[in-house]
Amino acid sequence: MKSCFLLAVCVVLTFASPIFAQQTPVTQEQDVKIPISVVSGNDTTSFGRLLATRLQQAVSKTGMSEYESYNFVLFPKINILSQDLTSSAPTLTVVNLEMTLIVANGYQSKSIIFNSETFSLKGVGKSQERAMLEAARSLRADNPRLQAFIDKSRQAIVRYFAANCEAIISEAQLMGRQALLAINKGPINDKAITAETQFSWAIGLLYNIRSANYSCYQSSIEKINQILNQYDDFSCQLYLGRARNHWAAREVDKTVAYLNKIPPSQKCRAGVDELLRQMDGYQERMTDKDLKEEVRVLREREKAGKDMLELVMDGQKKETSDMRDARRQETIINVLGPPTPPNRN
Incomplete structure (x- = not known):
């Protein structure tokens, strides 16, 4: 079922405002897993899909993997070293490939490569395909070497976030301030895309910290709360209005998508509750079981005991395919650089 936006994108503590009253206590000894997504670029061939599946299986064997989330990514870069035909009958095609695996952070204005390693692959078949x-x-x-590479990559991520905790928090704060500046420069609808992007990057950084270095997350919780409260203000201003507009057109899926992006805070709780009450009667005429269940979960999410960051990330992970494609493209460009223009000579 279709749901909207970013970002696309999972994750608990005590917060200052009423929204944070419910919490899930976590000790510093908690086993923190780092979820990694496989990004296969624009390769939609059978080879590209199979390779992505094998890599996702490898990531899952060493810990957590995520689908269509671009906070930490594993990206395969393929070079064809040789392609030959056998002299025997029947004639077969032999390909030798160089696969460079890159583990980096995704979906930010810049990318940091945590680890990379090159593997050799060989295939023989009746055709190149x-x-x-x-x-x-x-x-x-x-593959032991592949498993070791993924383990070392996770360790490199942990070390990086431990060494750069304060700088990363400061970067997230700057992104939050830039989002507020974008809003204050004009009507929120005119500046929404810029602010949305800045908040998305900031929240992505916070989620990375939460996943990679929980002690950093704990020690910076006051600053993190400030960013999340800024996002709360923004989402109440923008997304509630959009949800109402879609509800007026009885576009229930889009209405739910925008409501999902609003944290269950007190700031616009009355407006959200009123809209949900209007939707209650309409549910009886809804035929989409998944959508009806999503509306029910939306009403119950305040009782789930999740913290603000986890709720925001859950909402951002409900994206349209166009938005996921845009995120994937940005991640690819951030990791590998912009595509090389074709040679016109």
């Missing part, structure tokens, strides 16, 4: 598929099949998810 079949040979490429066989090369992808030769990559086993339990």
Whole structure:
């Protein structure tokens, strides 16, 4: 079912405002897992899909993996070293590939590469396509070298966030301030895209900290709360208005998508509750079971015991395919740089 926005994108503490009254206590010894997504670029071939599946399986074997979330990414870069035909009958195609795996942070204005390593793949088939598929099949998810690479990548992420905790928090604060400046320069609808992007980056950084270095997250909770409260103000101003507009047109899926992006705070609680009451009677005529369940969950989420950051990330992960594609493209460009213009000579 279609749901909206970013960002696309999971995660508990005590907060100052009433929204933060419910919490899930966590000790510093908590086993923090770092979720990694596989980004396969624009390769929609059978080879690209199979390779992405094998890599996702490998990531899952060493810890958590995520789908369509671009906070930490594993990106395969493929070079065809050689492609030859055998002299024997029947003629077969032999391909030798160089696969460079890159683990980086995704969906930010800049990207940091935490680890990279090159692997060799070989495939033989009746055609180039079949040979490429066989090369992808030769990559086993339990390959010891691949597993070691993913483990080392997670360790590198932890070390980076431990060493740069204060700088990363400051960067997230700056993004929050830039978002507020974008809003204050004009009508919120005119500046919404810029502010939305800045908040998305800031919240992504906070989620990265939460995943990679929980002690940093704990020690910076007051500053983190300030950013989340700024996002709360922004989302109440923008998303409640959009939800009302979509509800007026009885576009229930889009209405729910925007309500999902509003934290369950007191700042616009009355407006959200009123809109949900209007939707209650309409649910009886809804045929989409998934959508009806989403509306029910939306009403119950305040009781879930999640913290602000987790709720915001849950809302941002409900995106349209166009928005996910845009995020993927930005991640690819951030990790590998802009595409090389075609040679016109």
